[in-house]
Amino acid sequence: MLGVSILKYVPTDLVLFADAGVAWTDENFDSGALRTSIPSLRSRGVSGQVTAKPVTSAGISARVNLLGAIVFEMFYARTFQRTKPWDFGVILRPGW
Numbered sequence: 001m002l003g004v005s006i007l008k009y010v011p012t013d014l015v016l017f018a019d020a021g022v023a024w025t026d027e028n029f030d031s032g033a034l035r036t037s038i039p040s041l042r043s044r045g046v047s048g049q050v051t052a053k054p055v056t057s058a059g060i061s062a063r064v065n066l067l068g069a070i071v072f073e074m075f076y077a078r079t080f081q082r083t084k085p086w087d088f089g090v091i092l093r094p095g096w
Helices: 039-043
Strands: 012-021 035-037 049-051 055-066 070-079 086-094
Touching: none
Parallel strands: none
Antiparallel strands: 012 055, 035 049, 055 070, 070 086
């Protein structure tokens, strides 16, 4: 048969991951202090500047390439700073 290929296995990536990040809005990078502005605190009369703290997580992910057009991803991750520590999610992305 021409043009037909039969895959013995579905192309899948299994990934163990760990990551960390910091978000901030202050664009003065000279001090290196990493401060962020929180508007909801300013409305309550509290100083709007707080020190940014890193957020960390770890988990497992599986990605499947569906016909080269769509990447289907499922993940199960633990975010260490939340009261609800485990999250499950599904993501569809273009395959290019």
